[in-house]
Amino acid sequence: xxxxxxxxxxxxxxxxxxxxxxxxxxxxxxxxxxxxxxxxxxxxxxxxxxxxxxxxxxxxxxxxxxxxxxxxxxxxxxxxxxxxxxxxxxxxxxxxxxxxxxxxxxxxxxxxxxxxxxxxxxxxxxxxxxxxxxxxxxxxxxxxxxxxxxxxxxxxxxxxxxxxxxxxxxxxxxxxxxxxxxxxxxxxxxxxxxxxxxxxxxxxxxxxxxxxxxxxxxxxxxxxxxxxxxxxxxxxxxxxxxxxxxxxxxxxxxxxxxxxxxxxxxxxxxxxxxxxxxxxxxxxxxxxxxxxxxxxxxxxxxxxxxxxxxxxxxxxxxxxxxxxxxxxxxxxxxxxxxxxxxxxxxxxxxxxxxxxxxxxxxxxxxxxxxxxxxxxxxxxxxxxxxxxxxxxxxxxxxxxxxxxxxxxxxxxxxxxxxxxxxxxxxxxxxxxxxxxxxxxxxxxxxxxxxxxxxxxxxxxxxxxxxxxxxxxxxxxxxxxxxxxxxxxxxxxx
Amino acid sequence: xxxxxxxxxxxxxxxxxxxxxxxxxxxxxxxxxxxxxxxxxxxxxxxxxxxxxxxxxxxxxxxxxxxxxxxxxxxxxxxxxxxxxxxxxxxxxxxxxxxxxxxxxxxxxxxxxxxxxxxxxxxxxxxxxxxxxxxxxxxxxxxxxxxxxxxxxxxxxxxxxxxxxxxxxxxxxxxxxxxxxxxxxxxxxxxxxxxxxxxxxxxxxxxxxxxxxxxxxxxxxxxxxxxxxxxxxxxxxxxxxxxxxxxxxxxxxxxxxxxxxxxxxxxxxxxxxxxxxxxxxxxxxxxxxxxxxxxxxxxxxxxxxxxxxxxxxxxxxxxxxxxxxxxxxxxxxxxxxxxxxxxxxxxxxxxxxxxxxxxxxxxxxxxxxxxxxxxxxxxxxxxxxxxxxxxxxxxxxxxxxxxxxxxxxxxxxxxxxxxxxxxxxxxxxxxxxxxxxxxxxxxxxxxxxxxxxxxxxxxxxxxxxxxxxxxxxxxxxxxx
Numbered sequence: 001x002x003x004x005x006x007x008x009x010x011x012x013x014x015x016x017x018x019x020x021x022x023x024x025x026x027x028x029x030x031x032x033x034x035x036x037x038x039x040x041x042x043x044x045x046x047x048x049x050x051x052x053x054x055x056x057x058x059x060x061x062x063x064x065x066x067x068x069x070x071x072x073x074x075x076x077x078x079x080x081x082x083x084x085x086x087x088x089x090x091x092x093x094x095x096x097x098x099x100x101x102x103x104x105x106x107x108x109x110x111x112x113x114x115x116x117x118x119x120x121x122x123x124x125x126x127x128x129x130x131x132x133x134x135x136x137x138x139x140x141x142x143x144x145x146x147x148x149x150x151x152x153x154x155x156x157x158x159x160x161x162x163x164x165x166x167x168x169x170x171x172x173x174x175x176x177x178x179x180x181x182x183x184x185x186x187x188x189x190x191x192x193x194x195x196x197x198x199x200x201x202x203x204x205x206x207x208x209x210x211x212x213x214x215x216x217x218x219x220x221x222x223x224x225x226x227x228x229x230x231x232x233x234x235x236x237x238x239x240x241x242x243x244x245x246x247x248x249x250x251x252x253x254x255x256x257x258x259x260x261x262x263x264x265x266x267x268x269x270x271x272x273x274x275x276x277x278x279x280x281x282x283x284x285x286x287x288x289x290x291x292x293x294x295x296x297x298x299x300x301x302x303x304x305x306x307x308x309x310x311x312x313x314x315x316x317x318x319x320x321x322x323x324x325x326x327x328x329x330x331x332x333x334x335x336x337x338x339x340x341x342x343x344x345x346x347x348x349x350x351x352x353x354x355x356x357x358x359x360x361x362x363x364x365x366x367x368x369x370x371x372x373x374x375x376x377x378x379x380x381x382x383x384x385x386x387x388x389x390x391x392x393x394x395x396x397x398x399x400x401x402x403x404x405x406x407x408x409x410x411x412x413x414x415x416x417x418x419x420x421x422x423x424x425x426x427x428x429x430x431x432x433x434x435x436x437x438x439x440x441x442x443x444x445x446x447x448x449x450x451x452x453x454x455x456x457x458x459x460x461x462x463x464x465x466x467x468x469x470x471x472x473x474x475x476x477x478x479x480x481x482x483x484x485x486x487x488x489x490x491x492x493x
Numbered sequence: 494x495x496x497x498x499x500x501x502x503x504x505x506x507x508x509x510x511x512x513x514x515x516x517x518x519x520x521x522x523x524x525x526x527x528x529x530x531x532x533x534x535x536x537x538x539x540x541x542x543x544x545x546x547x548x549x550x551x552x553x554x555x556x557x558x559x560x561x562x563x564x565x566x567x568x569x570x571x572x573x574x575x576x577x578x579x580x581x582x583x584x585x586x587x588x589x590x591x592x593x594x595x596x597x598x599x600x601x602x603x604x605x606x607x608x609x610x611x612x613x614x615x616x617x618x619x620x621x622x623x624x625x626x627x628x629x630x631x632x633x634x635x636x637x638x639x640x641x642x643x644x645x646x647x648x649x650x651x652x653x654x655x656x657x658x659x660x661x662x663x664x665x666x667x668x669x670x671x672x673x674x675x676x677x678x679x680x681x682x683x684x685x686x687x688x689x690x691x692x693x694x695x696x697x698x699x700x701x702x703x704x705x706x707x708x709x710x711x712x713x714x715x716x717x718x719x720x721x722x723x724x725x726x727x728x729x730x731x732x733x734x735x736x737x738x739x740x741x742x743x744x745x746x747x748x749x750x751x752x753x754x755x756x757x758x759x760x761x762x763x764x765x766x767x768x769x770x771x772x773x774x775x776x777x778x779x780x781x782x783x784x785x786x787x788x789x790x791x792x793x794x795x796x797x798x799x800x801x802x803x804x805x806x807x808x809x810x811x812x813x814x815x816x817x818x819x820x821x822x823x824x825x826x827x828x829x830x831x832x833x834x835x836x837x838x839x840x841x842x843x844x845x846x847x848x849x850x851x852x853x854x855x856x857x858x859x860x861x862x863x864x865x866x867x868x869x870x871x872x873x874x875x876x877x878x879x880x881x882x883x884x885x886x887x888x889x890x891x892x893x894x895x896x897x898x899x900x901x902x903x904x905x906x907x908x909x910x911x912x913x914x915x916x917x918x919x920x921x922x923x924x925x926x927x928x929x930x931x932x933x934x935x936x937x938x939x940x941x942x943x944x945x946x947x948x949x950x951x952x953x954x955x956x957x958x959x960x961x962x963x964x965x966x967x968x969x970x971x972x973x
Contacts, residue, residue, distance in 0.1 A: 006670045009939070016947055024951055125961065153961070155499055162499075162960040169906045 023179075025161040028168060029133060031178040036191040037062060039086045040178075043134035045185025046084045047104070053312075055303055056081035057101045060113030060243075061089045062191070066280035067243035070188035071322035072290040074315050077298055078305030081107075083189030086131040090119040091223035093131045096144035098227060100135065102234050108301045109237035111293075114257045114268075115245070117224065120217030122150055133160060186318035192325040194332060196282035204276040206248035214252040216260065228264050239300075240268040243289060244277025269296055283322070283329040324348070324470055328477045331468065337366075337482055337490045341373040344468065348400035349477055352435065354448035354458045354465040355381070358391040361462040361484040370464065370482065375402045381409045391462070393448055395437040397421060400471075408437045420451075433471065450479070463488055494534045496648070496734045497688060497959060504531065505738055508644075512742055517665020524643065524662065524742070525635055531644035535607050542583075543612065543642075549575050550616035551637050554623045554630035569624050573617055580613045584809055608647045610806055614773055615641060619655050621777055628655050636663060643744075645735040649728065651749035651769035658746070666743030674942075675931060676740030681949045682921075683733030688957030690914045691727035694719045696902040697911075702870055705880050710887030713880045715898075717863040720870050722915055725753065728767070752922040754862070757854035759823040762862055770806075774799050793828070797821040807869070812877060816868040823861055910956060 032038035042065065058068055058081060070081040084101050086093070098110055122128075128148050135141045145157045156163040167175075216224065231238040240261050242254050254270055261268035271277075275289055297303070306312040327347045334340045344351065351374065357363045368378045381394035397406040406421045420436040436451035450458040450467040457467040457476070463484035468477040482488040494501050508527045515523045532540045553572030557565050619640075622628040631637040640659050641647075701708055701716035708716070732749045739746045749768050756762035763771045779799045785792040797818060804817020837843070843850060864881060871877035892898065899905045924930050934942065 001670050006668070009670070013943055013946070016943065017950060020947055020951055021954070024955060028955070156961055159499070161954055165955045165957070165960060168955050169904060 021159075021161065025159075025164065026179045027176060028164045028171065029160055030129075030164065030167070031175055031181060032130065032134075033178055033181055036193055037065075037087065039130050040134045040181055041183070041185050042083065042085065042189040042191075044181050045183065045189060046082055046101070047136065048182055048184045049082060049104075049188075051104050052106045053080060054082050054105045054107050055079045055301075056109055056111050056297065057098075057105055057107045058083045058085065058111045058113070058189070059089075059094050059097055059101070060085045061115050062087050062280060063115040063243050063245055064113035064241075065189055065191045066193055066196070067277075067286050067289050068293060069190040069192070069283075069286050069290045069322055071186075071190065071315075071319040072287050073294045073297075074307065074312075075319045075322075076291060077294045077303065078307040079294065079297065079303045080306055080312065080315065081111075081188065085113075085189060088116065088123060088127045089131055090116050090123050090148065091220050091227065092119075092147045093128070093144055095223055095227050095230065096135075096140045096147075098230060099140050102236060103140075107236060108303070109239050109297075110231055111239045111241055111297075112227070114240050114242050114254065115250075117216050117220045117253055117257055118250070120219045122148065125149070125153055125156070129157070129160075129163065132157060184314070184318070186321040188318070190286070190322070191280075192283050192286075192322065192329075193280050194283060194325060194329045196278070196280050196285070204244075204246065204273070207246060207251045208273045210248045210251040211255065212252045213255040213259070216253065216256050221260075224260065228266065238266050239297075240266055241293065242268075242270045242272045244271050244275035244281070245279055246272070246277050267300070269293065283326050284333070287326065320472065324473050328470060328473070328475070331477055335490055337370050337488060338373070340490060341370045345373055345375075345402060347468070347477075348470070348472060350400065350433075350435065350469045350471055351398045351402075352437070352450040352452075352457070352467040352469075353394075353396050353398075354437075354450055354460070355394040355396075356391050356448055356460070356462055356465065357484060358462070361391075363484075364488060367464060367482060367484070367488045370488070374398065376404070380407075390441065391447070393439055395439060395448060395450070397435055397437060406435070406437055408439060433469070433474075435469075452476075459493060461491075494531060496731060497684070504534075505741070509741055512666075513668050517667075520665050521636060521639055521662050525639040528639060528642040528644040528647070532607070532642055532647060539607060543609075546576055546579060546609075546613065546616060547638060547641055550620055550641075551631075551634060553620055554637075555632065557620065557623045558630040565624065569620065572620055576613050576616055576620075580609055583609060608649065611650050611652055612641050612647065614652050614770070614806075618652070618773055618777060622655060631655070631659060643739075645739040645742075646746055649731045649735065650767075651732060651735070651747045652773055653747060653769070658744075661744045669743060671935060672743055673741050675935065676737045676742075678737070678931065678934065678946065679733050679740060680737030681946065681953065683730045683735075683737055684953045684957065685730070685914075685949060686726035686733065686918065687730030688953055688959060690911065690918060691723050691730055692958040693903065693907060693911045693914070694723035694726070697898075698723050698870070700902045702872075702876075702880075705871075705876060705883075709883045710889040711892050712889075712897075713884045715893075716880065717867050717884070721754070721859070721863045721866050722918075724866060724870075725750075726918065752926055754859050755855060755922065755926055756858050756862075757851055758858055759820060759827060759861060762858055763820070770803070774803055778802055793825045796824050800824075810873075812868045812871055812874050815874060815877075816865050819865045819868065823865075914956075 030040075032040040056073075056079065058064055058070075060083075062085070065083040065085040068081075068083055070083060073079045073081050084097055086097075089097070094112065094116070098112075101107070101110065123131075132141060132144055132148065135144070142158075145154055149157050228238060240257060242257070251272060254272060258268055258270065260266075271289060271292065274292065275285075277285065277289070281289065307316070327343075327349070330343060331340065331347065334343060353371075353374075353376075355363065355367075355371070363378075363382070368382075371378065375398075376396065381392075393408075395408040396404055399405050406419060408419055419438070420434060433452055434454075436449065438449035438451060440447050440449060448458045448460050448465060449456045450465065452467070452469060457479040458465045459479065459481045461481040461483060464482040465479070466481065467479040469475075470477050478492065480490060480492045483491045494504060504527070508523075511527075512520055512523050529540065532543070549572055553568060556568045557572075560568060619628075623630050631640060636659065639662050640653070640655065643653075643658070643662065646653060698716060698720045701712055702720070705713070705716070729750045736746045736749075747769055751765040751768065753762050753766035756765050779795055782795040782798060783791050784795060798821075800817040800821035801814055802817070803820075804814040807813045807816070838845065867880055868874070868877040871880065896905075898908050901908075903911065921930065934945070
C-alpha cells in the first residue's frame with residue numbers, strides 16, 4: 001500500500017477519533033445550568049456577550065456572584081458589567097479568567113473580590129473542575145490547569161472524559177440538550193439567592209473593630225502580584241473589593257490586603273466593614289450592596305449611560321429577571337397578610353386563590369379585607385348557594401394585572417368539577433402552563449384544587465389558600481394559607 | 494506502568510514512532526531501550542533483581558553450549574536451581590510478608606520483581622532447549638536481554654519460546670498497515686475485556702468472596718461464575734493488549750487462549766487456557782517425567798505431579814496446590830470412569846456427535862473449572878469448601894431477579910451492562926470458534942471497519958472502569 005494512502009487513512013481515523021472523543025466528552029460533561037450557583041451558565045454567558053460591550057468585569061468567587069447584580073448597575077446607573085466568577089475561585093485561576101476577559105472585553109476596570117486571598121494550596125479537584133471545565137480550549141486554559149492542578153491529577157482536566165465517563169448512567173435529555181451550551185445569561189453572572197443566610201446583627205461591629213492583620217500567604221501574594229502586573233500590562237484599571245461576609249477573622253486578612261493595595265496604589269473598597277452580611281446574601285441585600293458599589297464606580301469613572309442606547313435594549317429585558325426575583329424574595333420575607341397582599345397586588349404573577357369557609361369557620365372582616373386588596377368583591381361569592389353539607393368554596397385565578405380570568409363559585413361548583421386555563425404569560429411562547437381550578441365533591445381530602453400542570457398546590461385549609469406563580473421566571477413563588485382557625489394568620493408549610 | 498493507563502498508550506505511541514523511524518538493524522536496540530525503560534518505570538531495583546536471573550541464564554546457556562558431558566550437567570543443574578531458588582525464595586518471602594502483615598508482625602521489605610514467575614519459566618525453558626540442543630544459545634547479550642524483557646509480554650506473558658520470538662526481535666520490520674491496524678484491533682479487544690468486563694465483575698466478586706459468610710446459595714454460584722469470567726477477561730484482556738501492542742511493531746506473540754470455556758473436557762480446557770504455560774508444563778515437566786509412555790499408573794502420577802506444580806507456580810498457598818490437584822484429579826477420574834461412561838452411552842444410545850451432547854460436555858466442563866476457580870480465588874481451603882457447600886445446600890435462585898444483585902456494589906445499570914458485555918464476549922467467542930473473525934473483519938470495507946473501531950473505542954472510554962475515584966485493579970496475573 002502506498003505511503004500516502006496509509007498516511008491519509010491513519011490521519012482520517014485520528015481526526016474522526018478526536019472529533020468523536022470531543023463530542024462524547026461534551027455530551028457527558030456536567031452541565032451546571034439549573035441552579036443559582038451553577039457556573040456553566042455564567043461562564044458560557046460571558047462568552048455570549050458581544051465583544052467590548054462591558055464597562056466592568058467582576059472577578060472572584062461565589063462571594064462576588066451572590067452579592068453584585070449587574071442588572072442593578074444597569075437599571076440604576078446605566079453601566080454594563082458581568083460577574084465572570086466561579087465557586088471558591090483561587091487567585092491562580094482568577095488570573096486566567098482576567099486574561100480571558102481581556103481577550104474579549106475592554107472594560108474600564110477589572111473589579112476583583114479578594115475573598116480567596118487565603119489560598120496557599122491546591123483547591124479540591126471538584127472545585128477546580130467547576131472553575132475550568134467551561135472555559136474554551138486555548139493556551140489560557142492549559143496554563144490554568146498547569147497552575148491549579150497537581151501533576152498527578154492533570155490528566156482528568158486535559159481529557160475531561162476521564163472524569164466524566166461514569167456519568168453515562170445519568171445521561172438524560174437535559175444533559176444532551178445542553179451539549180455545547182452557549183446562551184445569554186440574563187443575570188449577567190449574578191446568582192439570585194432568594195433564601196440566604198440572614199444578617200448577623202453583631203457581625204459588622206466585630207469586623208469594623210478588627211485591627212489585627214494576618215499575612216497574605218506566599219502563593220496568594222505571588223498571584224496577586226501577577227494579576228497587578230497583568231492589568232498594568234493590558235492598560236486596564238484594577239480595583240479590589242470585598243463583599244460583606246461578616247467574618248471578623250477573615251477581616252484580619254483583608255486588613256493586609258488593604259496594606260497591599262495601598263502599596264500598589266490600587267483602590268480597595270472593603271464593604272465588609274460597611275454592611276452586615278454573610279457568605280451569600282439574598283437578592284434584597286445584594287441590591288443594596290450593588291447600589292453602593294455602583295455609586296462608588298460612578299464617582300471613579302465617567303460612564304456613558306446605556307439605558308437609552310438601542311444596542312443595549314436586551315439589557316432592559318434581562319433586568320426584569322432580577323426584579324422578578326426581587327419580588328419573589330420580598331414576598332417570601334413578608335409574614336403579615338395585609339402587607340403581603342398589598343405587595344402581591346403589584347407583582348406580575350399568576351395568583352390562584354381557594355377561599356373555604358363554613359358555619360364554624362366564617363370569613364372574618366379581616367379576611368374579606370385581604371381579598372378586597374386584590375380587587376375581589378365579596379358580593380361575588382358570599383351570597384351564593386352552595387352544595388348542601390359541603391363547606392362554602394370560592395376559587396379564583398388572576399393574572400399579573402389582577403384581572404379575574406377564571407373563577408368557580410356557587411352553582412358552578414355543583415355543575416362543574418374542574419375548569420382550566422392555559423396561561424400565555426410565559427416569556428417563552430413555546431412553554432405554556434396549564435392552570436386548573438377544581439372542586440372535588442367526592443374527595444375526602446383536598447376538595448379545593450389549584451392545579452398547575454397537573455399538580456395541586458392548594459393546601460385546602462379553612463380560610464384563604466393562595467398559590468402564586470411567576471410566568472416570566474417560570475417559577476413557583478410560593479403557596480400558603482391564611483388560617484381561619486388562627487385569626488387568618490399567614491401560615492407556610 | 495499499568496497497561497490500563499494513558500501513560501502506557503503514550504509510551505507505546507512514542508515507542509512505535511521511534512521504532513519505525515530507526516534503520517532496521519538498530520530496531521532491536523530501540524525495543525531493548527523501551528523494554529528496559531518500561532521495567533525501570535516500575536522500579537529500577539526490581540530491574541536489578543531481574544538482571545541477576547538474566548546473568549545466570551545468559552552465561553549458563555553459553556557454558557552449556559560449549560561444555561559437554563558431566564560438566565554441562567553441573568552447569569545445567571546449577572543454573573536451573575539458582576533460578577528456581579530465587580523464584581522460590583522471593584515468592585515465599587512475599588507470602589511470609591503478607592502473612593506477617595496479617596498477623597501484625599514486623600514487616601519485611603521484600604522485592605518481588607514483576608512478572609518473575611513468567612520470566613523464570615522463560616529462562617528455564619531456554620536453558621533446557623539449549624541443553625537439548627533444540628536451540629542455540631543467544632550470544633549477543635542485548636538480544637538475550639530483549640528476549641527476556643520484551644515489554645509487551647514481560648508482565649503476563651504469553652511465555653515465549655526462544656525459536657519463536659528471537660528471530661522476530663532480531664529482524665528489521667517495515668511498517669505494514671494491515672498488521673498495524675490488526676494489532677490495534679486486538680489492543681482494543683483487550684481493553685474491552687479488561688476495563689468493561691473484568692474490572693466490573695471484580696466489584697461483585699470481591700464483595701462475595703470477601704464477605705462469603707453473609708451470602709449463600711445462588712450468590713456463591715454467581716461468585717464462581719463471575720470469577721471465572723473475570724479471571725478469563727482479565728488475563729486474556731492483558732494478553733490481547735500485549736499481543737496487539739507487539740503486532741503493531743510487526744512481532745507476533747504466541748496464542749495463549751482459544752476460548753477455554755468452550756472446552757468439552759478438562760484436557761481440552763488445558764489445550765485452550767494459558768496455552769504457553771500448558772505447553773511448557775507438557776514439554777518440560779510431563780514428558781520428561783515419562784508422560785503416558787510408562788504405564789497407566791505412572792501416567793496418572795505424572796498428571797497429578799504436573800498439575801500440582803502448576804498450582805505451586807501460581808502461588809504458595811495450599812489452596813493453589815488444591816486447585817492444581819483438582820484439575821489433575823478431574824482428568825484421572827475422568828479417565829478411570831471412561832469405561833462406565835462408554836457403557837452408559839451404549840445403553841442409552843447417546844449420539845456423541847450431536848449438538849446437545851457437545852453442549853452437555855461444555856456445561857459440565859465449565860462447572861468443574863468454575864468450582865476449581867473457587868479454590869484458586871478463596872483465601873483458604875476452608876473458605877472454598879464453605880462456599881461450595883453453600884451452593885448445594887441453599888436454594889435461592891430468586892436473588893437473580895428480585896433486585897438482590899443490585900446490592901452487591903454495582904448500580905442496576907452497571908449490573909445490566911456487565912451481563913450485556915458478557916453476552917457480547919460470548920457471541921464473539923462463539924463466532925471465533927467457527928471462523929477467523931479477525932481475517933473476516935479485515936476483509937470488510939474501511940468505512941465499516943472504522944465505524945466498528947471508533948465505536949469500540951468510545952464504548953471502552955465511556956463504559957470502562959477507570960479515572961478518579963476508581964483505581965483500576967492490577968492485572969490479576971501480574972502478581973504471579
